[in-house]
Amino acid sequence: MIPTTFSPARHRSLGDHTWQDQAVCRSTEYNPVDPEIFFPEPDETAWITAAKSLCGQCPVRRTCLDAALEGGDTHGVRGGMTEEERAPLHEKLASRLDYSRVNATIAGRDVHLTKAERRAVVHAAYRHGLSEQRLAWLLKVTEEHAQKLYRETRRALRNRDLKKSPQATAPSETDGERLGREDFGAAA
Structure with missing residues (x-):
């Protein structure tokens, strides 16, 4: 079965990296963050916990996770998940069907789409009567x-x-007589 979501998240546009300005992990003069904390070794549980706690406070965590999945990023803590936690999501990404992404695309936003989402956009566009040019x-x-x-x-x-339509049934013979061409009218 294809995983389906209805998340109301604001999706990043193609080539959009402005979301990174809102990330908690972005180091500033008043909030110095060591980027190495997001690339711990598997046995460095204190660093993993610290990175995940920062991600837990981040307003763009979902966007960060989407960027990591869509970009094939398999290193470090991204979107509040470790490499190992993201691995199953990477495998399922091609079959993701998120209707909020489909709706955002129909509304004219340049959103990263999977094959399943592209098919859904075509179907929705056809149902809404959008032109081929659109x-x-x-x-x-x-x-x-x-x-x-x-x-x-x-x-x-x-x-x-x-x-879906009921199957046409062959005409039954009535009283042992075969129906002939005349029995079907002029269309036959």
């Missing part, structure tokens, strides 16, 4: 590719609807 702009693809995505969506929806 879909192309949202997904950063060509209009021809957007047309192809809409064709595939129409086909998938049509096939799904065909599977």
